Amino acid sequence: MWKERITINLNNIGAKIKQMRLRAKKTQQQVADECGISKSLLSKIENGQTASAIATLSKISEALHVPLSWVLDDQEERDLVILSHTNRQFKVGDDNMGYSYELLANRSRFTGIEPTIVHVTPRDMNIRHEAYTHSQDEFIYILEGAIYLRYEGKQHYMEKGDSAYFKGDKPHLFVPVNNEPARVLTVFIDNNL
Known part of the structure; x- marks a missing residue:
């Protein structure tokens, strides 16, 4: 019934957030202010040092104009996505x-x-x-x-x-x-x- 738990790679999430922040030419303080979080928390997220609520990650992804699932997913983008329930993490x-x-x-x-x-x-x-x-x-x-x-x-x-x-x-x-x-x-x- 419940699948085996696989931990999120916090470093990958942090790297994507940092990559998009730099691409958007925004400082950590600017993104933190837009999201209503501290610069310190954003820095920890970018460095893979802390897990964050999905709502916080959603606010960050909005500030950076990218979907939340793109930030969370480690897979390569494709035009067609078929994901068997047996392969879903x-x-x-x-x-x-x-x-x-x-x-x-x-x-x-x-x-x-x-x-x-x-x-x-x-x-x-x-x-x-x-x-x-x-x-x-x-x-x-x-x-x-x-x-x-x-x-x-x-x-x-x-x-x-x-x-x-x-x-x-x-x-x-x-x-x-x-x-x-x-x-x-x-x-x-x-x-x-």
């Missing part, structure tokens, strides 16, 4: 974030749709309370289990087969129900491309 977020995720396609950095599966992992409910925001709209479909979608201060119960579409710039968070795991198909949609 299970990528892990920081346990303190309460989720991990799988990229469903290696796409061009210039497309505006990013499909992923978010694994809402059992955790101590006290670990994270602050919601995430990012610039993309978000579509979610509950594949397995149940979650509470916290959106703009309200909590919505969602179970297998339920879906939602919402603005990512509004505070939101996926929370496991009864501390049980859930799988959520998540599609980030950048309407600015």
